Amino acid sequence: MSEEQLSFQAETSRLLEIVAHSLYSNRDVFLRELVSNASDACDKLRYLALTDPTLAGDTPYAVTITPDKAARTLTIADTGIGMNRDELVENLGTIARSGTAAFLSQMEKQAEGGGTSLIGQFGVGFYSAFMVADRVEVRSRKAGEAGGWSWSSDGKGRFTIAESADAPERGTVITLHIKEDAAEYLEPARIREIVRTHSDHIALPIRLVDGGKEEQINAASALWTRPKAEVTAEQYKEFYHHVGRAFDDPWLTIHGRAEGMLEYSSLLFVPSTRPFDLFHPERQVQVKLYVRRVFVTDSCAELLPSWLRFVRGMVDSEDLPLNISREMLQTNPVLRRIRQGLVKRILGELARKATDAPEEYATFWGNFGAVVKEGLYEDAEHRDALLGLARFRSTAGDGLVSLAEYAGRMRPGQEAIYTIHGDDAGQLARSPQIEGFRAKGVEVLLLTDPIDEFWTGAVGRHDGKPFRSVTRGGADLAKIEAPEGAEKPEPKGDRPIDGLLSLFKVALGDAVKDVRASERLTDSPVCLVADDGDMDMHLERMLRAARQLDQASPRILEINPTHPLIQGLALRAAEPGTSEELGEVAHLLLDQARILEGEPPADPNAFSRRLAGALARNLAA
Numbered sequence: 001m002s003e004e005q006l007s008f009q010a011e012t013s014r015l016l017e018i019v020a021h022s023l024y025s026n027r028d029v030f031l032r033e034l035v036s037n038a039s040d041a042c043d044k045l046r047y048l049a050l051t052d053p054t055l056a057g058d059t060p061y062a063v064t065i066t067p068d069k070a071a072r073t074l075t076i077a078d079t080g081i082g083m084n085r086d087e088l089v090e091n092l093g094t095i096a097r098s099g100t101a102a103f104l105s106q107m108e109k110q111a112e113g114g115g116t117s118l119i120g121q122f123g124v125g126f127y128s129a130f131m132v133a134d135r136v137e138v139r140s141r142k143a144g145e146a147g148g149w150s151w152s153s154d155g156k157g158r159f160t161i162a163e164s165a166d167a168p169e170r171g172t173v174i175t176l177h178i179k180e181d182a183a184e185y186l187e188p189a190r191i192r193e194i195v196r197t198h199s200d201h202i203a204l205p206i207r208l209v210d211g212g213k214e215e216q217i218n219a220a221s222a223l224w225t226r227p228k229a230e231v232t233a234e235q236y237k238e239f240y241h242h243v244g245r246a247f248d249d250p251w252l253t254i255h256g257r258a259e260g261m262l263e264y265s266s267l268l269f270v271p272s273t274r275p276f277d278l279f280h281p282e283r284q285v286q287v288k289l290y291v292r293r294v295f296v297t298d299s300c301a302e303l304l305p306s307w308l309r310f311v312r313g314m315v316d317s318e319d320l321p322l323n324i325s326r327e328m329l330q331t332n333p334v335l336r337r338i339r340q341g342l343v344k345r346i347l348g349e350l351a352r353k354a355t356d357a358p359e360e361y362a363t364f365w366g367n368f369g370a371v372v373k374e375g376l377y378e379d380a381e382h383r384d385a386l387l388g389l390a391r392f393r394s395t396a397g398d399g400l401v402s403l404a405e406y407a408g409r410m411r412p413g414q415e416a417i418y419t420i421h422g423d424d425a426g427q428l429a430r431s432p433q434i435e436g437f438r439a440k441g442v443e444v445l446l447l448t449d450p451i452d453e454f455w456t457g458a459v460g461r462h463d464g465k466p467f468r469s470v471t472r473g474g475a476d477l478a479k480i481e482a483p484e485g486a487e488k489p490e491p492k493g494d495r496p497i498d499g500l501l502s503l504f505k506v507a508l509g510d511a512v513k514d515v516r517a518s519e520r521l522t523d524s525p526v527c528l529v530a531d532d533g534d535m536d537m538h539l540e541r542m543l544r545a546a547r548q549l550d551q552a553s554p555r556i557l558e559i560n561p562t563h564p565l566i567q568g569l570a571l572r573a574a575e576p577g578t579s580e581e582l583g584e585v586a587h588l589l590l591d592q593a594r595i596l597e598g599e600p601p602a603d604p605n606a607f608s609r610r611l612a613g614a615l616a617r618n619l620a621a
C-alpha cells in the first residue's frame with residue numbers, strides 16, 4: 001500500500017502548535033514521556049503474553065536509546081506491544097483524554113500573556129517529542145501481527161502513514177530528527193543524566209548505545225519493591241508522574257507493604273492539584289494493579305471506592321493468580337481485602353495530616369473534599385471516619401471547621417448541627433434565615449457542594465446530634481441560650497400581627513403553604529422556609545435545574561413580627577378597607593423572599609406592576 005497523508009485532529013494540531021511555540025522551561029521531559037510510553041507498551045505485552053506466550057517470543061523487554069550525532073537523530077526503541085495502522089492513526093493523531101479541550105483554551109489564554117507554566121502540569125505525552133525534533137518518525141509492528149507500519153510528521157498539521165519493510169520485529173522505534181538548538185540531546189552524558197533523574201524508577205532496563213557499546217543506565221528494579229529508606233522524594237515524584245500520568249507534585253505519598261494473611265505492596269499518591277477528570281460521570285478509580293511485578297490493568301475499580309478516585313498509584317499483589325482476567329477481578333475476595341486495607345491506610349494518613357498540618361490539609365480538602373463527601377453518602381462503613389475528616393465553611397469565621405470544633409462551640413440548649421445549603425458561602429452567610437442563629441451565637445455550617453444535600457440526609461446525625469437545615473422546619477431558637485454579653489436586640493415594636501397573618505394567608509392562597517411569625521429573623525422583614533417534611537429549598541432548586549423534578553412544593557413565608565415594616569402593616573391591617581392593598585404587599589413580600597433565595601419572582605409582570613403601584617402610592621401619599 002502506498003503512503004497515506006492524514007490530518008491531525010483539530011485539538012491535536014492546537015496542542016502541537018503550543019508545544020512547538022512555547023518556551024518550555026524543561027525540555028528534558030520529552031525523554032521521560034517517550035520512555036514512559038515504551039515501558040507501558042512492554043507492560044501491556046507482558047500481560048497479554050501470560051495467556052499467549054507466542055506474542056512475546058524470546059526478545060527481552062527493554063528500551064534502547066541510540067543517539068547518532070552524524071545523522072542528528074535520537075532513537076528510542078522498545079520491545080513492547082507495538083501499534084498497527086489504526087492504532088498509529090488513533091493514538092498519535094488524536095487526543096482521547098477528557099478535559100483536553102478545556103485545558104487547551106486555558107493554556108492558550110496563558111500563552112497569549114506570555115506564560116506557559118500550565119503546559120508542565122498537563123504533560124503532552126508523545127507530542128513533547130516536537131519540542132526537540134523537527135520531524136518524528138515512528139516504525140512499529142504490533143505483537144502477533146505480520147505487517148509493520150511507519151508514521152511520520154513534522155508536527156505541522158499532517159502526518160503520513162505507510163506500510164514499512166524495516167519495522168522492528170516487535171514493538172516500536174521512534175526516531176527524532178533533532179532541532180538545531182537541541183543538539184545537547186545527542187550527548188550520551190546528557191541522556192544518562194536525564195534518565196537517572198526522570199526515569200530511574202522504570203522497572204525494565206533502559207539501555208544507551210554509546211559509541212557502538214550498549215550499557216544499562218537505570219536501576220531497573222520496581223520502585224515499589226525497594227525499601228522506603230532507599231527511595232528519594234524525587235524518585236517518588238517521578239514515579240507518580242509516570243504511574244498517575246500527572247504533572248504536579250504529589251501532596252501525600254503512601255508507600256506500604258502488607259505481610260501475613262495477605263501480601264501486597266502499594267505505592268499511592270494524593271495529588272496536590274485537581275485532576276481534570278475528577279468529576280467525570282464515570283467516577284473511575286485510577287490505581288494500577290500488578291501481580292508479582294507484572295502489570296495487569298490500568299484502572300482497577302475494585303482497589304478503591306469511587307470517593308477516593310483522586311488517588312493515583314499502584315498495588316502489586318503476591319496472592320492473586322498471574323493469569324487473572326479482568327472479569328474475575330470483580331468478584332475476587334483478595335481484592336476486597338486489599339481494598340479494605342488501603343482505605344484504612346489512606347484514611348489514617350489523612351487523619352494524621354489533618355492533625356499535624358491543618359493548613360495543608362485545608363488545601364487538600366479544598367481540592368478533594370467534595371469527592372470524599374460522596375463517601376459519606378454511599379459508604380456507611382467509613383462514615384464515622386469520614387465525618388472526622390470532613391471540614392466545613394461556617395459562620396464562625398473564614399477558616400474551615402471540623403465537626404468536633406463545631407460541637408465544642410454549641411450553645412447550651414442547642415441540640416442540632418445547623419446547616420444552610422446554597423451555591424456561594426458568602427451569600428449563604430448573609431441569608432436572612434440565619435439572622436436569629438447569629439444573634440444567639442449559634443454557628444451554622446455553610447454547605448456549597450451539591451453532594452452536601454445528599455449526605456446530610458443520608459447520615460442524619462453525628463454524635464447523637466441531628467443535622468438540621470436552617471431553611472427547613474421550625475427554628476427551635478427559644479430553647480437556646482444566648483451567650484453572655486451578646487448584643488441585646490434593639491427594642492422593637494410589639495403590636496400583635498395575628499390579623500396581618502390571616503390577611504396574608506387569604507391573599508397568597510396556594511402560593512404558600514403557610515404564613516407564620518418568624519423566630520429566626522432579626523433584621524429582615526421576611527424569608528422563605530420549607531416545611532418540616534418537605535424537601536429543602538436548595539435541593540429542590542438543584543433537582544429542578546437538572547430536570548429531575550417538575551414542580552416546586554409551596555413554602556412557608558415567615559414574617560418578622562418586630563420589623564418596622566411588618567409593624568406598620570399590622571397597624572394598617574386593623575383599619576377597614578385595606579385588605580386589597582395589603583394583599584398586593586403580601587405578594588410583593590413573597591417575591592422579595594424568592595429573590596433573596598436566588599429565584600425569580602413567581603410572575604415578573606405582576607411583580608413589576610405591584611412594585612410600581614406601591615411606589616406610586618407612597619410618592620403620592
Ligand SMILES: Nc1ncnc2c1ncn2[C@@H]1O[C@H](COP(=O)(O)OP(=O)(O)OP(=O)(O)O)[C@@H](O)[C@H]1O
Pocket residue numbers: 033037038041078080081082083091092123124125126127172245
Ligand atoms: N512506544 C509505544 N508503544 C505502543 N504504544 C504507544 C507507544 N507510545 C505511545 N503509544 C500509544 O499512544 C498513546 C498516546 O500516547 P501519549 O504519550 O500521547 O499519551 P498517553 O501516554 O496516553 O498519556 P500522557 O499524555 O499522559 O503521556 C498511548 O496511550 C499508547 O496507546
